[in-house]
Amino acid sequence: MKGKKEDKNLRDLFRHKLENVEITPGASVKTGLMRKLGRKEFLRFNPGRFNIYYFGGIVAAAVAVALLLVLSGSDDDKKSLLQPAPSSEITIEDLTDTLIISEEEQSLQSTGAGETTGKISAGQVVDKPESKSSSGITNVQPDEKTTFRQKDGINRSDVDGSISKGSILSDTGRYRNNVQSNLIRKDALFAPSVTSGCIPLKVRFKSNSISSASFNWSFGDGGNSNEKDSEWIFDNDGEYKVTLNVLHPDGLKEIYSAVITAHPLPVAHFEVYPEDAVIPDDEIQLINYSANAVRFRWEFGDGTASDLFEPRHKYEKAGNYTIRLTVYSEFGCSDSHVLVNAFSGSDNFIEFPNAFIPNPGGPTGGYYSFTSDEAARIFHPVFSGVSDYQLRIFSKRGILIFESNDINIGWDGYLNGQRCDPGVYIWKVRGNFRNGEPFTKMGDLTLLKDNQ
Amino acid sequence: MSDQEIIEGCAKHDRQAQQILYDRYSRFLLGVCMRYAVDRAEAEDILQDSFLKIFFGIEDFSGTGSFTGWLRKVAVNTAITHYHKNLKYRYYVDIEEYMSAETGVSSFEEDFYTSDELYKILNDLPAGYRMVFNLYAIEGYKHKEIAELLGIDTNTSKSQYSRARAVIREKLEILRRLKNSYTDNG
Numbered sequence: 001m002k003g004k005k006e007d008k009n010l011r012d013l014f015r016h017k018l019e020n021v022e023i024t025p026g027a028s029v030k031t032g033l034m035r036k037l038g039r040k041e042f043l044r045f046n047p048g049r050f051n052i053y054y055f056g057g058i059v060a061a062a063v064a065v066a067l068l069l070v071l072s073g074s075d076d077d078k079k080s081l082l083q084p085a086p087s088s089e090i091t092i093e094d095l096t097d098t099l100i101i102s103e104e105e106q107s108l109q110s111t112g113a114g115e116t117t118g119k120i121s122a123g124q125v126v127d128k129p130e131s132k133s134s135s136g137i138t139n140v141q142p143d144e145k146t147t148f149r150q151k152d153g154i155n156r157s158d159v160d161g162s163i164s165k166g167s168i169l170s171d172t173g174r175y176r177n178n179v180q181s182n183l184i185r186k187d188a189l190f191a192p193s194v195t196s197g198c199i200p201l202k203v204r205f206k207s208n209s210i211s212s213a214s215f216n217w218s219f220g221d222g223g224n225s226n227e228k229d230s231e232w233i234f235d236n237d238g239e240y241k242v243t244l245n246v247l248h249p250d251g252l253k254e255i256y257s258a259v260i261t262a263h264p265l266p267v268a269h270f271e272v273y274p275e276d277a278v279i280p281d282d283e284i285q286l287i288n289y290s291a292n293a294v295r296f297r298w299e300f301g302d303g304t305a306s307d308l309f310e311p312r313h314k315y316e317k318a319g320n321y322t323i324r325l326t327v328y329s330e331f332g333c334s335d336s337h338v339l340v341n342a343f344s345g346s347d348n349f350i351e352f353p354n355a356f357i358p359n360p361g362g363p364t365g366g367y368y369s370f371t372s373d374e375a376a377r378i379f380h381p382v383f384s385g386v387s388d389y390q391l392r393i394f395s396k397r398g399i400l401i402f403e404s405n406d407i408n409i410g411w412d413g414y415l416n417g418q419r420c421d422p423g424v425y426i427w428k429v430r431g432n433f434r435n436g437e438p439f440t441k442m443g444d445l446t447l448l449k450d451n452q
Numbered sequence: 453m454s455d456q457e458i459i460e461g462c463a464k465h466d467r468q469a470q471q472i473l474y475d476r477y478s479r480f481l482l483g484v485c486m487r488y489a490v491d492r493a494e495a496e497d498i499l500q501d502s503f504l505k506i507f508f509g510i511e512d513f514s515g516t517g518s519f520t521g522w523l524r525k526v527a528v529n530t531a532i533t534h535y536h537k538n539l540k541y542r543y544y545v546d547i548e549e550y551m552s553a554e555t556g557v558s559s560f561e562e563d564f565y566t567s568d569e570l571y572k573i574l575n576d577l578p579a580g581y582r583m584v585f586n587l588y589a590i591e592g593y594k595h596k597e598i599a600e601l602l603g604i605d606t607n608t609s610k611s612q613y614s615r616a617r618a619v620i621r622e623k624l625e626i627l628r629r630l631k632n633s634y635t636d637n638g
Contacts (some may be wrong), residue, residue: 009560010560010620011590012562013562013565013624014585014590017566017567018567018570021486022480023479024482025478026496029500032500033474033500034471036500037503037507041465044465
């Protein structure tokens with residue numbers, strides 16, 4: 001009865017004092033929470049907010065576009081062979097400016113016929129140099145056009161449908177039905193092999209301008225190049241504005257640009273807890289220190305895997321396993337960390353001497369330490385990483401003389417208070433290392449006479 | 453914004469509503485989490501996880517009954533999850549050490565102790581004692597329910613509670629003597 005009352009008193013004390021206490025959390029708690037929340041929200045489907053599903057959609061679209069570009073580029077050869085190049089080819093090649101094409105399209109559409117492409121373009125193509133110089137206004141100047149074309153036309157007929165020219169042709173084909181092609185077309189003048197990716201990001205740029213011009217690439221991170229087609233590796237993450245200045249022999253300048261996004265890499269790092277886990281008895285806990293990662297892939301080395309952030313794992317059998325963690329950032333960049341032989345047995349050993357001299361003064365009980373037993377009065381092993389252990393010593397006739405299950409107790413050379421005869425004895429040991437690996441050893445030892 | 457509006461906002465994952473919910477209840481919930489943790493840092497960890505659960509599980513709140521009661525329940529459950537997660541790494545205090553710790557004092561004055569002192573006593577308890585004591589004495593769960601929540605035997609819950617009580621009594625008593633000695637001296 002009294003006990004109950006006391007209990008109530010104690011309960012009331014805590015309940016009344018603590019039930020509605022308010023403690024103001026630190027500001028970092030809120031920022032941390034909002035960050036975690038942002039990450040979780042990103043992974044959740046929500047039509048109202050930018051999240052991974054949108055991101056996935058954008059990536060898919062980007063990949064599709066990139067694929068189309070690559071395909072159309074590589075198909076140039078065939079196309080030019082299959083379809084005899086229309087006469088318009090020449091103009092299109094020469095006049096790398098987009099304005100030409102949109103003009104072309106409009107005229108195409110207005111005439112409402114796909115029949116004589118060549119004729120229309122030949123008549124209406126805008127001279128690129130002119131359109132530039134006239135402050136962006138599109139002028140239709142058929143006369144100048146014609147002369148310009150004839151000049152180059154001679155070369156063209158020789159190389160009929162060559163690859164570099166074909167690529168532009170195919171581009172025009174694609175944009176023919178798209179009146180807004182101006183901007184896209186402009187960027188397509190030098191086509192980066194990729195526009196985004198993980199660092200180190202290697203990008204190849206191919207310019208579609210005529211090769212007699214001089215080129216000056218600036219890669220946005222301080223690097224530049226004068227090649228016609230160039231290649232650049234972005235080592236640091238960020239958005240880079242790559243610009244190409246083309247200086248034509250006739251003094252005309254063109255400037256193009258594209259943005260390349262180099263995504264940072266995540267960093268994979270983890271530790272295994274406990275460090276000296278006994279396999280397979282212990283369940284291990286993996287502690288994840290990875291940074292910038294949203295997706296995780298653990299391979300435990302025994303054929304199993306997990307996608308959890310910090311999985312636990314229990315191995316079926318003793319052994320040495322290599323654990324690999326691969327992490328992926330929200331941009332799909334990956335990094336991995338491998339722990340080879342996570343439960344390494346390299347530190348584990350047990351060795352015995354082959355002789356010792358028992359203490360002449362009487363039994364000592366077999367306790368020893370590595371510093372106190374320099375005179376080798378006790379028969380004991382040197383070892384590391386031993387979890388359990390059984391030592392047995394037999395006489396030559398096979399009679400068990402000594403047994404110890406404690407690695408800290410060796411044999412002092414006495415049996416029932418009597419010093420054993422000098423001579424050869426047999427020892428046998430068995431046990432397990434901390435990683436679960438068993439050991440058994442045997443050998444002989446010589447009990448030496450005290451030399452006094 | 454009323455609680456009802458906040459709840460509706462949070463159900464739509466409205467960032468602003470979530471912020472308001474946090475600002476309004478984080479102090480109260482940290483007070484709850486503090487009882488289940490070893491220290492402030494762990495309590496704040498539990499608090500963060502509780503809010504994530506609250507934001508993503510607010511649809512589960514039936515709308516009937518007390519909202520704070522529901523919030524507190526989520527925090528308690530999160531604390532239990534943390535307890536399970538950390539179980540393996542906790543420093544264990546030998547239970548037997550406390551077996552004989554019984555004091556003759558029968559009652560403790562509420563006004564004599566500050567809530568900080570009581571928190572400290574709870575924080576210093578072995579994790580298992582702390583869980584059982586909190587759940588039984590403060591949250592008012594039955595031993596059978598606690599046993600299920602913590603994955604232990606009902607009798608374990610009972611014995612842990614009585615040991616926790618003994619430890620707490622002893623600490624309260626020491627604290628009382630300590631405080632009295634100050635007042636006596638000056």
